[in-house]
Amino acid sequence: MPTFAIIGSQWGDEGKGKIVDLISREADVVARYQGGNNAGHTVVVNGEQYILHLVPSGVLHANCQCLIGNGLVVDPQVLEEEIQALEGRGFEVRSRLLISEGAHMVLPYHRLLDAAQEKLRGKGKIGTTGRGIGCAYGDKVTRVGLRLGDLRCEKVVREKIKRLASFYEPMFENVYHEKIPSAGKVANDLLELAPKLVPMLIDNVTWLNEQLDAGRKILIEGAQGIHLDIDHGTYPFVTSSNPSPGGISTGLGLSPRRIDRIAGVAKAYTTRVGEGPLPTEFDEEFGNRIRKEGAEYGATTGRPRRCGWFDAPVVRRSTLLGGFDEIMLTKLDVLDGLESVRIATHYRIGGRDVPVFPMGVTMETEIEVVYEDLPGWRTPLGQCKAYEDLPENARRYIERIEQLLGIPITVVSVSADRGGAILRRSGFFA
Ligand code: IMP
Numbered sequence: 001m002p003t004f005a006i007i008g009s010q011w012g013d014e015g016k017g018k019i020v021d022l023i024s025r026e027a028d029v030v031a032r033y034q035g036g037n038n039a040g041h042t043v044v045v046n047g048e049q050y051i052l053h054l055v056p057s058g059v060l061h062a063n064c065q066c067l068i069g070n071g072l073v074v075d076p077q078v079l080e081e082e083i084q085a086l087e088g089r090g091f092e093v094r095s096r097l098l099i100s101e102g103a104h105m106v107l108p109y110h111r112l113l114d115a116a117q118e119k120l121r122g123k124g125k126i127g128t129t130g131r132g133i134g135c136a137y138g139d140k141v142t143r144v145g146l147r148l149g150d151l152r153c154e155k156v157v158r159e160k161i162k163r164l165a166s167f168y169e170p171m172f173e174n175v176y177h178e179k180i181p182s183a184g185k186v187a188n189d190l191l192e193l194a195p196k197l198v199p200m201l202i203d204n205v206t207w208l209n210e211q212l213d214a215g216r217k218i219l220i221e222g223a224q225g226i227h228l229d230i231d232h233g234t235y236p237f238v239t240s241s242n243p244s245p246g247g248i249s250t251g252l253g254l255s256p257r258r259i260d261r262i263a264g265v266a267k268a269y270t271t272r273v274g275e276g277p278l279p280t281e282f283d284e285e286f287g288n289r290i291r292k293e294g295a296e297y298g299a300t301t302g303r304p305r306r307c308g309w310f311d312a313p314v315v316r317r318s319t320l321l322g323g324f325d326e327i328m329l330t331k332l333d334v335l336d337g338l339e340s341v342r343i344a345t346h347y348r349i350g351g352r353d354v355p356v357f358p359m360g361v362t363m364e365t366e367i368e369v370v371y372e373d374l375p376g377w378r379t380p381l382g383q384c385k386a387y388e389d390l391p392e393n394a395r396r397y398i399e400r401i402e403q404l405l406g407i408p409i410t411v412v413s414v415s416a417d418r419g420g421a422i423l424r425r426s427g428f429f430a
Helices: 016-024 076-088 108-124 133-141 148-152 154-176 183-200 204-213 246-252 284-293 312-322 392-405
Strands: 003-008 029-032 041-045 048-052 065-068 097-100 218-221 261-267 270-272 306-308 326-330 340-349 352-354 368-375 409-413 421-423
Touching: 003 016, 016 041, 016 218, 016 261, 016 326, 016 409, 016 421, 029 204, 065 204, 076 183, 097 183, 097 204, 108 133, 108 154, 108 183, 148 154, 148 183, 154 183, 204 218, 261 312, 284 306, 312 340, 312 392, 326 392, 340 392, 368 392, 392 409
Parallel strands: 003 218, 003 261, 029 065, 029 218, 065 097, 261 326, 326 409
Antiparallel strands: 041 048, 270 306, 340 352, 340 368, 409 421
16 A cells, blocks of 8 residues: 555644654655645654654655655745755755645745735734745636746746736735835845755656655655645635645645545644634633643744644544544643543534534534533553553543544554654554
8 A cells, every 4th residue: 555645634733743754664755745834743753843844744764755746835945944954953855855846936925915915804814824825826826826847947937026026016015015025036036046946856746656656655744634625624714725635636646546545633632723613612711721731832833722622523524525544643641631521522503413514614603512521531641652551531532532433543642752652553554
């Protein structure tokens, strides 16, 4: 089974970085297919923390090649800085990182526009990460964007930037009343980075399929989560790409027929950053407590994450969209100190029982969340190595979630460190 995908099943920040790092031991290639440096994948190795924004988490394993697919939007400056920071910490990156020539670039216009639009939205803001992601995807879709492959030719870069500037300059001046860098500066900055990035560019479609034909194992790393999906998330409080597995085919150029196994990653509770519906959200006091226990602050922006109970309807919808073979449950240890734990089993909307988070939920939708209470375990889980080491009540919690979702939980993460995971299956590519 050569391809294995890891997908976020909630609103991102499920701990995918750690899971990808765990499975990377067995992989030859780790490939990302969507998003940009709005993502922040945190991995802790021997007490040292690494936060990866664009480079796939597999980079921390010398055996892995890493691929940035055409479905990402790449801020070239941020990528170069990330590569340099990894090199500074002793990782060989340039010979192992491949970047799709078809990936679009995040330009200064996009970052500035992201901030200006959020300001204009006022109370109706989305709470973006401010990295220009949605605006870069916007230019991609309206067919005016620059792709990394354009960096190969100075004339192309200058012409395309001049064309972009011809509508961004009056827009910023007249609508947003903001100063922006000149077209010449934007182009020069890109061209300065070109010699560093161009050697890593490839046609990912032929390359990836060649890897598969050669029997190499490909781990596919999702960013964000299915409920942030532009099509299937809580629109408009979503990101601008497709974290759901549909994005794999377009974002890597991999036929859906070549995706062999898909795991959904779910946190043992629920979090989201930014605005938008979160039906099981804790009250402020309890939310502060769990945020502190779980260090729930955005890895990219440092913003406090909103926290709530595990929400089965949320993950059920992701399971439908993701076709998950299994769930990997993270951060169970954050609930260690609780007397009792709750799971949202279903919703009641308009007097009806609703088991699956419905399409079209808005902030105005009146959802009554139906909970089930289970006893807490009140024991630190950090040192548990095998499933049998877990206290009975922790196992009950896990098994109840399995029952509610109808799929097995194969990995349980009980501490931030690389070693802190209980594997209930071995051989991820077997
Ligand atoms: P954008 O992707 O920066 O446009 O932000 C759109 C929404 O997605 C905001 O609510 C962000 O907080 C959220 N978001 C984007 N990336 C992540 C992520 O990696 N983890 C969690 N939330 C994210």
